[in-house]
Amino acid sequence: MSGNEPLPDPPAPPALLARRSWALPSAVAAKFDPDRGPRKGGRRPRRTARDWVVDFACFGVAVVIGMVGADAIGKNPNVSPGIAEADQLIGALACAAIWLRRRWPVGLAVAMVLVSLASDTAGGAAAIALFTLAVHRPFRYVGWIGGLSIAVVPFIYWLRPDADLPYLVTVLVGVLINASVIGWGMFVRSRRQLLLSLRDRAIRAENEATLRAEQAQRLARESIAREMHDVLAHRLTLLSVHAGALEFRPDAPREEIVRAAGVIRESAHEALQDLREVIGVLRGGGEDGEASGRPQPTLAALETLVAESRGAGMKVALDHRVADPAAVPAAVGRTAYRIAQEGLTNARKHAPGAEVTVLVSGAPGEGLTLSVRNPPPPGDVPKVPGSGQGLIGLTERATLAGGRIEHGSAADGGFRVDAWLPWD
Template sequence: MNSDERAAPPPAFAKRRWVLPAALVEDLYPQPPRPGGRPRRTARDWIVDFTCFLLAVAIGLLAVDSLDQEANLPPVMEAVDQVVGALACAAVWLRRRWPFGLAVAMVPASLVSATAGGAALAALFTLAVHRPLRYVAWVGAAGLLVQPLYYWMRPEPDLPFLASVVIGTLLTVAVVGWGLLVRSKRLLLLSLRDRARHAEAEARLRGEQAQRLAREAIAREMHDVLAHRLTLLSVHAGALEFRPDAPREEIARAAGVIRESAHEALQDLREIIGVLRAAEADDAGRPQPTLAALDALVAESRAAGMKVTLTDGVPDPGTVPASVGRTAYRIAQEALTNARKHAPGTEVTVSVSGAPGDGLVLSVRNAPPRGEVPHVPGSGQGLIGLTERATLAGGTLEHGPTPAGGFEVRTRLPWE
């Protein structure tokens, strides 16, 4: 049993330890092992053990009275019968430690001693409770085979032979059935305990998976949104750095774009953090962009100095489902950001088309870059995020170089 299982609480119906057997208490309430290796007996165990001992003694005393009615029994055999019966009754206290060995020993003891019959039944009951059915079957079958021989050697004066055998067989079957019933109830309790622990473990794993998926979604959203804004900041800051002698109008326009991009980046960051802090996902600030906002995205990229051509083949972008339109917008946003970073100054073509039932197709293609392609740290992570985003939406995404030397990102999203 590992640490997680030890830490799991027992079922609600097993809170009172004293009414449970020691074997169940040891399993439901794991404790450090005792020096002897045996679990400590509960109050219920002491009551059951004392009751079994009293029943064995009572049955033995009844058998002593029957010994006086057997005229042909020698005094030596009567003394041996009582000694064996007394030892068998005393051995009942060992039934929890050696259930199988005691049950096997009681088979020959019950053959030579009538006063050991109660102890034999107690041993058989203990074996049925604590051991699998195959052990009970072997010992029970041996006891049933011994009974005809016993009643043939020492017939009952008031009962015929067949009636004595039938009564003994029914009594043995009843004791075995009672023991199996007790064992099945214990196994059911342990099974319910295991199912409760497994349910807790599965719930914990589901919670951890949900947290991981939420973190991935938030990281993907932050990458798609903030990377676009920060790229605009980098482009205009670089223009100011390399052209300090530019006209005041251009400097003012670049500074305005920097200020606006920084403001938008902070606003987007506040929205994402607001979703984390909100009790529900619907508590976000501004509405999420859809396909209808693609024109504004292209206009924003043009204002940053990019050469972007938009080919919109969707007559009414408002009919596109919000989740599909938002995914397409984020993919286009990330693709434009990548084109601005890896192929600055090239012409970018954004085309979107589709219809209900046919799906939505979005393509972002840029021309071959002029000169050496700049190396940007973390390249490729955005494309991985785009592929995951398209897959979560039920679509596909392909990306790679074009025959002309450029680069294309193409996605197909379901539009029911």
């Protein structure tokens, strides 16, 4: 294993790293590329090109160190020729065992600790096995086996003293070599874990961005749906009421028929224009009302709404106690306008002929209060389709604006809608 790979800064996207998986260790590549994960039967992921290069390099390092050790053991006067030959044979077998280091890192490391007691030639293979253990296994394995490998160093040089260096020096050098190998392996493992953590962070960031985009789209769709309901329901209710009047009173005076037809024509024209604006917003990617041709209504347009309802035949009493409607924040005024619009629409549908009272009051710091009330209808109520979604939308609007809304039956049997909105 080599710990010289540069850590990506900033981290590359997971998809890019997956395409470069040939340059990653198989254990890391399997995390980035699911196709490299464990195959059927629980077998290990296939080796990458980097794995093969590293394995050959580790085998070559073990062989080179083994050859140096074999030369030194052959020249050591403290070791007999028979023991030197056995040492070299054990070292050759230890180098061959390097190819098993990925499959059994713990077992190979333990075996190399025992082999190192009998063979100086196996020193390179023992170091590679110890490094592999530190890279592939948690510290609880490295601590025990690494401590054991350091503990046997004095026994190794006691059994086969070095011919040139003092005993204490050789022991110190052996301990430093083992500690350096363990530290290097743990460093490589920590960098791999950092790489995987950066990959997980990138994936989580992508998922969170996707969720935020989906949530924004959902909120935008809900907002547009509420806007379409609030805008079109008012117009279409006028169409339904006056068309129903023409249907049930075909013998009405000509003036009433002409007026009802005019209201129907005007309402249809306004509904088409409002629908065109909403579709324009959808096509324009969520641009505001001013960019789409007409500004969004505010509290200053409330009198126009009441006048429009009166022109359609409704009895509406407006009590406007706000001295300067233009001073009301645009978002608060727009919410109040929609609440009044929905209240008038419901009164027209469910209490035709009843006089509707609209009360608006408030001041900065106190908040804006809006009340829409109507008594019971004076006669039979024609069947007008409705789903009750308008009141749900009003509640959401008021909540998003930081206010509150209450609606329900009044004491006299009519209906009321009371709202309070913040006005800082």
